[in-house]
Structure formats: structure tokens, C-alpha cells
Amino acid sequence: MPVRNKTSAQPGLTGTVRVDRRTKVLLPRLRPGDIAVIDHLDLDRATAQALLDARVAAVLNVSPFLSGRYPALGPALLAQGGVLMVDRLEGLQHVTDGSRVRVHDEMVYVDNKPVALGREVGADLLDQEMTQARSGLATQLETFTHNSTEFLRREEALLLHGEGLPSGGARLAGRPAVIVVEGQEHRSELRRIGAFVRERRPVLIGVDRGADVLHEAGLAPHVVVLENSGGELPSAATLRAARDVVVRVDRGDRRPLEHLERLGLRPVRVETSATSEDIALLLADDGDASVIVGVGMHATLDEFLDRQRAGLASTYLTRLKVGQRLVDATAVPVLYSGRLRPRHLFLALLVGLLALTVALATTPVGQEWLAQAWAWFESLRSQVAGWLS
Template sequence: MDKIQGKAHFHEKTKILANQIEKKQIAVIDHEDIDPIAAESLIKKNVKAVINLKRSMSGEFFHEGVKRLLEQNIKVFDIHPNSDIGKWIHGREIEINHNYLFVIYSQKKYDVGPLKEYNMPFVRLLEEKGKKNLPITFEKFSSNSISYAEKDLIQLLECWKKWEHGSALQGKDVLIVIRGTDYEKDLDCVKKYFIRNGNNISLIAVDGAANEMLHKDMHPDYIIGDMDSVSSKVLQCGAKLIVHQGAKGHSPGMQRVKDHQLSANTVTFIGLSEDAAIAFALKEGAKKIYLLGGHRDMEEYLSKGRKGMGSSLLIKMLAGSKIIDLKGIHHLYDNSRKSQSLFWHFRKIYHSLPFLRGSKSEKEMREMKA
């Protein structure tokens, strides 16, 4: 293996690291089972390599985070044995050579420890292990979700009763955007085919999704969350800021808002910030709630370190038919474009070959297109 040299950048939260790290640096993360959205955020920053203080892929369940990084020729390593060296090597020049990590200091190399490298055969082995574990993992996840939902129900109802109804979204359609798997592709699709000037639709970004929305020139009306992954520029974009605090009133995001000399409202609600965003839309009288990028399956919750999805089950039951889930909608339009491309390719061949033109009428060709 060729040696890899670069400046290390560490943060406990991958989503924050992805906002801070510069291109061609080496990402040092603390992330058990790298999920696809975390992988994509590192790919966008064109990192040289990823060093993980935890297991990048445990094999306990199936996910594609490591695979996506390797497909983009980004090396992935776990530090072995698990080590707490992230803060120490942050900002320092490091070198990866023959699966060993070195720190370069005063023109000298210091041995930090061995690394475990991931490659495609090893990833496929772990994928198979994850698939075999599915029945057991699903049973645990389902039991946890039901158990958590029973415990969360009382708190959810308390939060709901204390939350006064408003009219800010009365009769409006609402698009809530969350940093879920492939949400950027879904956002491109929605912007192209659904969002039009004059549409009576309000845009709500959940935390770091606001960064991508502004990048795509979609200005959110509201940003809801703990604000930790929202860039400073986006915080000041003019959107109304709503800091999500837990049922016990803990809201670390408010300090960040104050640090930027901005003001924000708070909402007290259990669960994820996307759950709070749905509750906000309901309380403010939204007509329909279009959910883009929302977490909805076992893999996504486990990748976030959550062993169940109790509060999310409850809020979606509460919202009922008002929610329209747009997750993965880009696949529909990708397939549509492929079909159109095949048609025009065949039409070009048809017009270039006289014996084909003589065998099919224009009417038949139009029927084929239809």
C-alpha cells in the first residue's frame, strides 16, 4: 500500500467534522458503523482517508457506508486496538504506511499504532454477516421500538398538550428536509419537478439539511434542530430558527445561536429533531407534510446509534395521512430518464437503417414511445 500523508482532522460527531474539514485532509472519526449519509459527506470533502476510533463496519447489520467510501478510492481504517487518540492527533501531520499510523513532529515520525484496513472482499464478508444477523437484529430492534414507544408515549402527550396551536402554516403544504440517505438526489428531483414559483409551500430544514438547501438555492423558511451541524453562514440566512430541546428542557443549540448574536424560539419535544419538525408543522396547521430524507428503517436508526425508533413511530401515527414520504423519489425519475434515453437511442438507429424504416410506420413508433 502506498503511504498516505496529510493533516488529521478529528471531531466526535462526523456531521460536524464534515462541515469543518478541508479537502485532502485525513478524517479521524468516532463513528460505529459508518452510515451512507456520513460517507457521502466525507466523499464530498474529498478526504484522503478515514481513520475510525470505532468499528467502521461491525457486521451486526447491513449498511453501505464503508462500501461507498471504497468505491470512491477513499481508504478506510480502524485504529487497533480502539484508542482515544483523536484529540491528540487533531491538526497534526500524520502518515499511514503499511497499516501503521505515524505522527510527524519536528521532522520525526512517531509510531501511534496498527490500523485495520477495509477492502471490498472484507466488506462483502461483513455484508453477508449482517444479512445473516437480520432476524435477530430485527427482533431486538422491533422489541426496543415497541418498548421505547410505550415509555415515550406519556412524555409525547405531555409535550403535545403544553404546545399551543398556531397558524403560521395554516392551509399550507410543507416540505421538511432531513439529512437522510441520498437526500441530495431527492432534493434535486423535488426542486426540478415540484417546486415552482408561486407554490404555496413552506420549506423546513432539519439541522444540517439547511446547508444543502441553501447550496441548491432553496432558502428554508424555518430551521429546526440542535443547530450543531448548521454552518455559520446558513444560520444567518434569514430563516426563522427553532431550537429543539428534549423533554427535560436541555437545549445546547441555543448557546450557538446566541454566539452568533441571533435569536431563536425553542420547542420542547421528545425524539429526533425531525420528529419535532413534524410536530411543529402539525401544530401550526399544515395541510400536507412532504417528508424528504426522513429516517424510516432499521439500518438508518442503528447507524445513528439508536437501538429503536419509538418516538418516530408515535409521531408518524399521530400525523397519519398528512405525511407524504418522498424518500427515494429520485429513483423514479432516474428510471424515467433511462427509458427516454433508450427510446431516442433506438429512434436514432431506426432512422439510420433503411430496412428498419421500411418495416415500421411512424404511427407504430409513436405507439412504442407511448
């Protein structure tokens, strides 16, 4: 666990450092109180949320948290979580994975020796840089437009005609589909559509660790879509429970998927530059799902730009492709009130009969009927008592 040093000789924050320039590889190794060392330009919100979920004490970044190209959403999320942030670090080659370090006044110490210097990113600096970054949105939109054109040129067959997509064992035609990805408040969103899932019995598709989210909720994913990038996989139990496992690989990547085959799985490969999340959407759309409910996948302009990866154009064009089929999970409780159950009809009938009885009791005829009914009941009770005695 991290230690906020209180003595004058050892001020600052001390903890175990975890180092990896590949953030996806680093995340599974983090433990509460660790100090994460990354090289992540323009930290996105999804990665920041993963760092918060790992309960790190500090994040040391070789690259700037905000480059000024666009207002990345990750730094603000870390700041709200009280995580110490230092970026533009120099000298981290002297910091080894697993060692104990101390961070104080933008300096990193190993055995009380200063080895790396950076820039602490506080609330004031973050506000200033976010304001500057918003002015760069026009340039980012131009780049985004160009990337979208290039992606469409490369992936036209996949995007427009579904070429290369597996036929999937889980029957989708005419059924709703629920796609779960790790995102902001994805667990609460899944809980809020619980009635929809129970009553409509949709095809459940988990994307990467989103499959574990389904499994933890007591739901077995029908399809799991994975990114073959060396990141953390869903649990073996989750993968074995799925009917189909689909793996997104880069074009030309012919390496065998031994890590999945060792689990007794027969994964299906999809070669594309699209993301695993977008492959899940295209699978549901190609399978003619009646509606696609997205859990954890929001797509405002800020969130599109926040992705800042090769999949940005993929995400945009895929959502254009699936069109009106896609519904955000946050909208489902508003649009879907649930099926009418027999008990609902019985309760309404019971309330109606009670209201009718009360109304009749206020009339002379109704009072006479009630008196006759009571006399009949007393007679019946006397007869039963006589039989039992």
C-alpha cells in the first residue's frame, strides 16, 4: 500500500512501481496502492477508469496526459479520484519494475536518490490545458474525416457486406442482442436492463472483459469477442461458458491462438483493423438482430475523440452501419416497461372487485346483499361446526 510520508526527512508518496509502456499489458498487473508507470499520450477515459479500478496511488507518464490536440477525458477522471499524476518524465530508465519508489515535488526517488523528474499535473494546470485543448478540435475533426475515408477504403467488404464475419452458432435473426463492453458505469447499466434481459431473453455478447461482467451478473454470454493484443482475457470459466469465441486479429496475422486453444476452445478469427467492440456490433447487425442494446458503449463527440486510436474511424462508421438498431442501455428503462404478467392482471381484478364491493356497501340494495351473504356464511359455519363436533 502507498505511504504518504509525514516526516520531514521522507516527504511525498511511496509505493511499489509497476512499469510497462504498453498500458493494456500493465493494467492486469496492478494492485491497490501501486504506482503505475505508463507511456500514454492523451490518456483516454477508459484507461483512466481501469487505473482507478485498480486503485493505484499515482500514475507517472512519460508522455503528456494532455497534448493539446483535443480534450482527453482521462486526466480529469484521475484527478477526481485523487490520484497523483506526474507526466513528461525523464530518467525512468533507472526505475525497475517492482521496486519501491518515492514521489515528491515532481521528482522520483529510488533509495532516496533522485532518478527521474517530471511535471505534476494538478487541478489548476489541468483546467488550463483542457481549455487550450478544446481549441484544437477543428484540426482533430479534419484528421478524423481523413481516417474514416481510409478505413472505409480498407474495410469496405467487411463494413458494407459483412465479408469475413463468422456465421455464429447463436441464432440472432429476429432476437434482441445485448452487447456489454467495459466502460463507465457498465455494471449499473446492466442492472438497470435486468427486466429486459429476463423477459426478452436476448443474445448476450461480451466484448473482452465485458464477458466477465456478464458472468459476474449470473449471465452466460452466448458470444465472446476478444482483442488479440496481449491484454487481460476474460476468465476461463467465462470463455468456456460461451457458445462462440471470436477473436479480432490484425490483417496478415497468422499466428495460432494457442492461449485459447489450450483452454479447449475453438476460436474463430476475424482479420480486420476494426475493434473488437465494432466486430460485436457488426456480428449482431449481420445476424439481423431485432435491436442491439449497448452496455458501456457511449458515443458523444468528446468520447469519439477521446478514443484517439486506430479504431476511432471504425467506431464511427460501424455506428452508421448499424443505424437505428443500436440503442443505448441507459434508454432501455425509459422505453421498455416490461411485459404484462398474469399476476398483474389478477391484482388489477382484485382491486376492481374490492372497489366494487365498497361501492355497493353504500347503497340500500348492496347493504341487503351483504346482510344476506353474512347470514349465509354464518349458517355455513354453524353446519361445519356441527359436523366437526
